[in-house]
Amino acid sequence: MSKKGFDLFDLVKKVLFTDFVKGLTVTLGYNISKSITMRYPDEEKWVPYRRFRGMHTLNRDENGRELCVACELCAKACPTGCITVIPMEDNSGRGISDRVAKVWTVNVVRCLFCGYCEDACPTRALRLGREYELACTDFSCTLKSREELLVPQPVPESIPGGYVVKSKFERTPQGIKVVPELSKYKKRSI
Amino acid sequence: MEQIFFYIFAIVAVASAIAVISVRNPVHSAMYLIVCFLQVAAIFILLRSPFLAAVQVFIYVGAVMVLFLFAVMVLDIGKESFGEHMHSQAIPAGITVLGLLAVVGWLISKGKITVPLGNYTEEVLTKNTEVVGKSLYTQFIFPFEVVSLLLLIALVGAIVLVMKEKGKGAGSTRS
Amino acid sequence: MLTLNHFLILSFILFSIGVAGVLLRRNIIIVLMSLELIFNSVNISLAAFAYYLQSITGTVFVVFNITVAAAEVAIGLAILVAVYRTRKTVYVEELKDMRY
Amino acid sequence: MPDIATLLEILLIVVKVGVVTMILFGLPLPLTWLERKVAGHIQVRLGPWRVGPHGLLQPFADMIKLLFKEDIVPYKADKLLFNLAPLLSMVPAFAVFVAIPFGDSVMVPFINKEVTLYISDMNVGILYILAIGGLSIYGLILGGWASNSKYALLGGLRSSAQMISYEVAMSFAAVGVVMMSNSLSLLEMVKSQSGSFLNWNIFYLPVGPVWFAIFLIAGLAEINRIPFDLTEDEGTLAAGFHTEYSGMKFAFFMLAEYVAMVTISVLSVVMFFGGWNAPLQVPVPIPPIFWFVAKAGALIYFFMWIRFTLPRYRYDQLMTIGWKILIPVALVNLLVTGFMRI
Numbered sequence: 001m002s003k004k005g006f007d008l009f010d011l012v013k014k015v016l017f018t019d020f021v022k023g024l025t026v027t028l029g030y031n032i033s034k035s036i037t038m039r040y041p042d043e044e045k046w047v048p049y050r051r052f053r054g055m056h057t058l059n060r061d062e063n064g065r066e067l068c069v070a071c072e073l074c075a076k077a078c079p080t081g082c083i084t085v086i087p088m089e090d091n092s093g094r095g096i097s098d099r100v101a102k103v104w105t106v107n108v109v110r111c112l113f114c115g116y117c118e119d120a121c122p123t124r125a126l127r128l129g130r131e132y133e134l135a136c137t138d139f140s141c142t143l144k145s146r147e148e149l150l151v152p153q154p155v156p157e158s159i160p161g162g163y164v165v166k167s168k169f170e171r172t173p174q175g176i177k178v179v180p181e182l183s184k185y186k187k188r189s190i
Numbered sequence: 191m192e193q194i195f196f197y198i199f200a201i202v203a204v205a206s207a208i209a210v211i212s213v214r215n216p217v218h219s220a221m222y223l224i225v226c227f228l229q230v231a232a233i234f235i236l237l238r239s240p241f242l243a244a245v246q247v248f249i250y251v252g253a254v255m256v257l258f259l260f261a262v263m264v265l266d267i268g269k270e271s272f273g274e275h276m277h278s279q280a281i282p283a284g285i286t287v288l289g290l291l292a293v294v295g296w297l298i299s300k301g302k303i304t305v306p307l308g309n310y311t312e313e314v315l316t317k318n319t320e321v322v323g324k325s326l327y328t329q330f331i332f333p334f335e336v337v338s339l340l341l342l343i344a345l346v347g348a349i350v351l352v353m354k355e356k357g358k359g360a361g362s363t364r365s
Numbered sequence: 366m367l368t369l370n371h372f373l374i375l376s377f378i379l380f381s382i383g384v385a386g387v388l389l390r391r392n393i394i395i396v397l398m399s400l401e402l403i404f405n406s407v408n409i410s411l412a413a414f415a416y417y418l419q420s421i422t423g424t425v426f427v428v429f430n431i432t433v434a435a436a437e438v439a440i441g442l443a444i445l446v447a448v449y450r451t452r453k454t455v456y457v458e459e460l461k462d463m464r465y
Numbered sequence: 466m467p468d469i470a471t472l473l474e475i476l477l478i479v480v481k482v483g484v485v486t487m488i489l490f491g492l493p494l495p496l497t498w499l500e501r502k503v504a505g506h507i508q509v510r511l512g513p514w515r516v517g518p519h520g521l522l523q524p525f526a527d528m529i530k531l532l533f534k535e536d537i538v539p540y541k542a543d544k545l546l547f548n549l550a551p552l553l554s555m556v557p558a559f560a561v562f563v564a565i566p567f568g569d570s571v572m573v574p575f576i577n578k579e580v581t582l583y584i585s586d587m588n589v590g591i592l593y594i595l596a597i598g599g600l601s602i603y604g605l606i607l608g609g610w611a612s613n614s615k616y617a618l619l620g621g622l623r624s625s626a627q628m629i630s631y632e633v634a635m636s637f638a639a640v641g642v643v644m645m646s647n648s649l650s651l652l653e654m655v656k657s658q659s660g661s662f663l664n665w666n667i668f669y670l671p672v673g674p675v676w677f678a679i680f681l682i683a684g685l686a687e688i689n690r691i692p693f694d695l696t697e698d699e700g701t702l703a704a705g706f707h708t709e710y711s712g713m714k715f716a717f718f719m720l721a722e723y724v725a726m727v728t729i730s731v732l733s734v735v736m737f738f739g740g741w742n743a744p745l746q747v748p749v750p751i752p753p754i755f756w757f758v759a760k761a762g763a764l765i766y767f768f769m770w771i772r773f774t775l776p777r778y779r780y781d782q783l784m785t786i787g788w789k790i791l792i793p794v795a796l797v798n799l800l801v802t803g804f805m806r807i
């Protein structure tokens with residue numbers, strides 16, 4: 001009861017437990033509504049949008065040649081200096097020009113995924129992909145080399161993303177991987 | 191059969207009662223007193239009064255002993271030292287108690303029931319809740335009212351006793 | 366066969382233990398507990414009389430007794446708390462002055 | 466020498482006690498699962514999901530974890546009482562079920578004998594339940610005291626004060642039900658509510674619902690559930706009286722808590738919802754025990770629902786509700802009930 005005086009309406013509300021019943025209806029509504037939990041590693045996996053900035057990936061052109069020309073602009077643009085590029089010249093035809101990267105490494109521990117490298121890249125060779133499962137057990141995997149980054153990521157560029165797909169576990173010698181099954185997707189707001 | 195149960199309850203009751211007055215920690219004392227009260231409740235059942243047994247457990251064990259424990263914990267009363275435990279009054283007190291025990295024991299063993307028996311059969315006494323209720327509200331209505339008044343006075347008195355005086359606050363009473 | 370004397374003797378042993386507790390112990394809490402013991406021994410004998418004399422009066426008196434005991438405990442513990450607040454002790458021999 | 470019939474009676478009682486004890490030991494497993502599921506879904510989560518289908522094996526995983534945890538006894542703790550306290554809180558919780566009638570008698574096919582679905586029909590049943598139920602407080606108080614820890618001691622103190630305050634209101638509710646049903650025996654109580662659901666004590670207008678509300682609130686406070694779980698208030702007291710307990714002793718406290726919740730719901734069913742009586746006459750024969758279990762289950766769900774709806778009360782609010790609201794309301798209600806029963 002408030003200090004202003006006797007409030008009959010307030011008393012009736014208290015006697016009939018109206019606030020209590022209101023609270024109960026709210027929680028009951030949540031109880032029977034659908035859960036929003038994503039059952040992430042076992043059953044579902046989130047496919048991010050294209051704008052997502054995850055693990056670096058190095059692209060090739062249609063003929064399978066590396067787009068990277070080892071111009072070192074990405075290394076210059078990087079605010080943390082985590083990208084190391086050592087160029088070399090050969091005419092083996094593995095790149096679109098004679099100048100190709102001999103070493104192209106990114107230190108994932110220092111990278112802050114700002115995307116400046118991708119903006120700086122003149123040939124669109126470097127993209128920040130949609131791979132976000134970066135956890136590992138030792139320091140050897142924090143330094144990603146050119147060979148690893150040239151492998152295409154499981155989610156191709158053509159998929160718009162922004163939905164949940166079914167996933168399954170796949171055991172590899174490196175550990176367990178959560179593999180998305182991109183064909184079975186459902187739109188879900190998160 | 192009944193005798194075996196009686197002896198079990200009686201021995202446990204006496205042993206725990208001795209423990210109540212001999213252990214040094216008040217909380218342990220209270221624990222033994224609870225055990226003793228439970229045995230007394232069991233003896234009430236042997237005496238065909240389940241109502242009394244339930245009331246015994248409900249009031250003594252459920253409320254009175256909780257109050258005791260509450261007081262012990264709030265006041266933080268520690269163990270007694272041995273010197274406080276055995277004091278100069280111990281020997282006369284012990285002699286008095288033993289003398290009392292001897293005298294009344296002799297009286298009990300010599301005593302005979304000379305009063306006329308009541309008119310309640312055993313079946314009535316076994317289901318005695320209703321009988322107790324009826325006699326409480328007819329024959330004993332005046333004592334009943336007096337006792338309820340006493341309880342009310344005790345309640346008010348207890349609150350008055352422990353209430354801190356208004357205006358003074360907690361600080362002054364502590365000094 | 367259980368006789369009245371069984372219960373009376375048990376009751377009396379408990380009574381003596383209670384008296385011994387009151388006389389021997391210095392801690393007011395234990396003294397109060399011993400008083401409860403005495404109340405209980407009286408309750409046993411009253412209930413035993415009620416059963417063996419086939420009368421309900423004893424049972425009714427046990428009920429009164431328990432009520433009075435509850436009141437006594439409430440008051441006793443309240444006094445104890447009040448005493449402890451002013452004197453900071455619960456030992457009876459330290460509570461010998463009336464004036465404080 | 467007792468004859469065969471007496472021996473059979475004794476054997477039957479032993480079997481019934483054993484069955485009830487086993488059920489009560491097993492019941493907390495599904496109840497913990499259910500509670501966590503209800504918690505999850507009310508918070509729009511899933512609850513246990515990983516261990517077994519829908520997390521059904523989660524309670525077993527928890528049990529195994531608790532079994533293998535180290536049993537820690539704090540330094541300078543009172544060892545005897547510290548070890549005794551979980552038992553002291555568990556035994557009364559189980560002992561209450563001796564007096565609770567789960568149903569009327571049924572014919573057991575093999576021994577060709579009528580077996581009653583209650584262990585004993587005491588003529589002071591409700592008093593027995595209140596008295597024994599009140600004993601479980603000792604586990605809390607002594608556990609809190611024996612731990613030699615500030616939090617645990619405060620939890621124990623709070624629980625004792627809470628228990629004393631709400632025991633009064635709960636006893637008043639029991640008195641009201643006794644007045645409505647004209648008996649202290651739980652069996653008679655259920656029999657007086659037979660017929661349609663309009664005969665149930667909760668529909669004994671206008672006092673029935675009020676008694677039920679008082680009983681429910683006091684019961685929630687007695688079994689230390691939210692919104693009255695001041696004794697294990699993790700916001701201010703770490704974990705209250707069981708702060709220092711680990712392993713199986715902690716599990717015993719949890720067990721006692723869940724069994725107490727079952728007790729309160731079963732007791733409400735017996736006292737207010739007509740026990741095993743069907744709410745309406747249905748043409749299909751449904752065993753009465755089904756109604757009993759269904760009503761008790763609904764009440765248990767209601768307790769969990771309340772738990773994840775209401776916030777915890779402050780300690781002074783708790784005392785205000787107990788002494789200034791529940792007890793006066795109960796007294797007035799007692800008067801009204803008395804006038805109605807004349």
